[in-house]
Amino acid sequence: MKTASSIRDLSLSSQGKKRIEWALNRMPVLEKITERFTKQKPLKGLNIGCCLHITTETAVLALALKAAGARPILCASNPLSTQDDTAAALVSEYGIEVFAINGEDNETYYSHIDAVLAQDPVITMDDGADLVSTIHKRARHNRDIKLPWGSTEETTTGVIRLKSLERENKLLYPVIAVNEALTKHMFDNRYGTGQSTMDGIIRATNKLIAGSTVVIAGYGWCGKGAAQRARGLGANVIITEVEPLRALEAVMDGFRVMPMKEAAPVGDLFITLTGDINVITEEHFKVMKDKVIICNSGHFDVEIDLKGLKRAASSKRNTKPLVEEYMLDGKRIYLLGEGRLVNLACAEGHPAEVMDLSFANQALSCEYLKNNHQNLENRVYNVPDNIDKDIAKMKLGCMGITIDILSQEQKKYISSWEEGT
Numbered sequence: 001m002k003t004a005s006s007i008r009d010l011s012l013s014s015q016g017k018k019r020i021e022w023a024l025n026r027m028p029v030l031e032k033i034t035e036r037f038t039k040q041k042p043l044k045g046l047n048i049g050c051c052l053h054i055t056t057e058t059a060v061l062a063l064a065l066k067a068a069g070a071r072p073i074l075c076a077s078n079p080l081s082t083q084d085d086t087a088a089a090l091v092s093e094y095g096i097e098v099f100a101i102n103g104e105d106n107e108t109y110y111s112h113i114d115a116v117l118a119q120d121p122v123i124t125m126d127d128g129a130d131l132v133s134t135i136h137k138r139a140r141h142n143r144d145i146k147l148p149w150g151s152t153e154e155t156t157t158g159v160i161r162l163k164s165l166e167r168e169n170k171l172l173y174p175v176i177a178v179n180e181a182l183t184k185h186m187f188d189n190r191y192g193t194g195q196s197t198m199d200g201i202i203r204a205t206n207k208l209i210a211g212s213t214v215v216i217a218g219y220g221w222c223g224k225g226a227a228q229r230a231r232g233l234g235a236n237v238i239i240t241e242v243e244p245l246r247a248l249e250a251v252m253d254g255f256r257v258m259p260m261k262e263a264a265p266v267g268d269l270f271i272t273l274t275g276d277i278n279v280i281t282e283e284h285f286k287v288m289k290d291k292v293i294i295c296n297s298g299h300f301d302v303e304i305d306l307k308g309l310k311r312a313a314s315s316k317r318n319t320k321p322l323v324e325e326y327m328l329d330g331k332r333i334y335l336l337g338e339g340r341l342v343n344l345a346c347a348e349g350h351p352a353e354v355m356d357l358s359f360a361n362q363a364l365s366c367e368y369l370k371n372n373h374q375n376l377e378n379r380v381y382n383v384p385d386n387i388d389k390d391i392a393k394m395k396l397g398c399m400g401i402t403i404d405i406l407s408q409e410q411k412k413y414i415s416s417w418e419e420g421t
């Protein structure tokens with residue numbers, strides 16, 4: 001088992017502190033919320049378990065929770081996304097408990113989840129539903145388990161897992177689906193994933209995107225973002241999609257749309273963002289060109305069939321950090337970040353400016369759960385509309401942007417069925 005002792009390293013922690021400050025200066029909405037939290041202490045004395053990517057932006061969220069009087073306890077939501085300098089700074093500069101180390105194996109990953117749950121958090125925050133799912137698995141075997149008041153969920157994949165618990169009537173406490181807030185997915189999933197995915201690919205490979213054929217699997221908010229950014233860099237973009245409406249949208253957005261089987265022999269770079277398993281499989285690897293790059297930006301490392309890739313390959317070697325070369329019948333396929341989230345494994349995740357919106361939703365949803373959990377059912381709830389709108393308003397305000405306000409006459413017109421021309 002890998003230990004987390006290195007996170008106490010001093011130079012690592014001073015570097016982490018400077019990087020956290022960089023993020024802090026780009027998250028003005030969360031800063032405003034933190035100012036109020038500091039005065040009002042709305043989460044005083046609460047243990048909050050956070051299974052999130054351990055990045056500088058998450059550090060800013062943890063500081064907001066601490067300012068609110070809570071005791072945040074952190075573990076990673078992905079074994080490759082932890083920024084060790086950030087974890088070190090959180091522990092030694094800010095006194096926040098972190099159980100995470102970059103590259104941790106499966107056993108360590110789950111022992112860190114256990115370490116967070118051992119503190120009996122009353123609220124949990126997930127990015128991918130690992131805390132919720134661990135609690136639910138335990139509750140199946142132990143009826144005396146202490147359940148949290150509620151949870152929040154950051155990502156599309158986590159919300160899908162939670163909705164399936166809800167559908168089967170197995171959800172044991174209320175959950176707020178932060179991902180469903182408009183100020184979350186319209187910005188984080190689209191602009192955050194879009195930019196950071198291309199960032200991860202470029203940092204890992206230094207590949208020229210202009211003129212290359214980029215195949216993007218999935219045209220949800222994340223896929224749309226990646227497609228826009230790839231096109232912006234000069235790529236010829238192909239979309240693969242199973243949902244007819246989204247496929248049609250991709251066509252009208254000006255992309256070529258086709259099945260993966262047809263895209264496989266023509267693509268230079270493949271990016272999966274679907275949330276589902278086995279999107280690129282052995283039949284596709286076999287027909288790919290020499291020197292193609294494949295990567296995933298969906299939550300779990302299941303979208304590229306890694307077992308199939310290993311089976312089909314005659315050899316495998318590391319070429320540079322986080323770039324593995326597989327040989328298939330004399331052709332080379334390069335896999336980035338072990339098939340895990342390329343934007344976090346090979347880069348730093350979404351920029352702070354967009355995480356400002358996502359984590360403002362997290363902080364305010366946490367406060368909402370504290371105040372309302374007794375009146376909530378065991379269901380998956382959206383972030384209340386007023387919170388979502390307030391965050392948009394605050395962000396515009398922080399950006400120095402003002403907008404028009406409806407006149408009384410306009411309000412009356414727009415809400416009346418009588419008025420026509």
Ligand code: ADE
Nearest residue numbers: 053055057058348349350
């Ligand atoms: N998910 C994607 N990017 C992230 C970031 N920078 N911090 C935390 N979670 C993220």
